[in-house]
Amino acid sequence: MTKCAKDLFINHGIRGYFRGMAFPLVAASAINSVYFGIYRVSLEHMMELRQEPNLFYFKESQVEETNSTVRRHSYTETFVAGCIGGFGQLFLTCPVEVVKIKLQTNQPLPTTLSMKGVAAYRGPMDVILHTIKSQGLRGLYQGMGITFFR
Helix, strand or coil, rough: CHHHHHHHHHHHHHHHHHCCCCCHHHHHHHHHHHHHHHHHHHHHHHHCCCCCCCHEEEEEEEEEEEEEEEEEEEHHHHHHHHHHHHHHHHHHHHHHHHHHHHHHHCCEEECCCCCCCCCCCCCHHHHHHHHHHHHHHHHCCHHHHHHHHH
């Protein structure tokens, strides 16, 4: 592992350790926005379906005040809303992860003009366009099953 870190630094400098990270950092706000938006809507919908509160499942720290009425979320409702939010975020997270991985493993291709070579991808949009062109939209969702369990 030390040799790998050393080789990475020698070949790419300090920037090599952070290659492919700008796009996921920018996308993180959109991913979290999708997750918490779906989570909130799911939780509110489940609370509307429940007419009578079940006192056994309440958690005291999860209190929401609406029109001076205290409404509490059950552990089950919180868990299910989190699962629904995570599932919804999956459709944005998976393409971001695919782009990140392709940028991180972006190796220079040998050219006839120079021995240094040219990187296969110029940036995130180039990865997206190249993937869609060569593999279709499904190419951006490679590894979705594994991402689901993460």
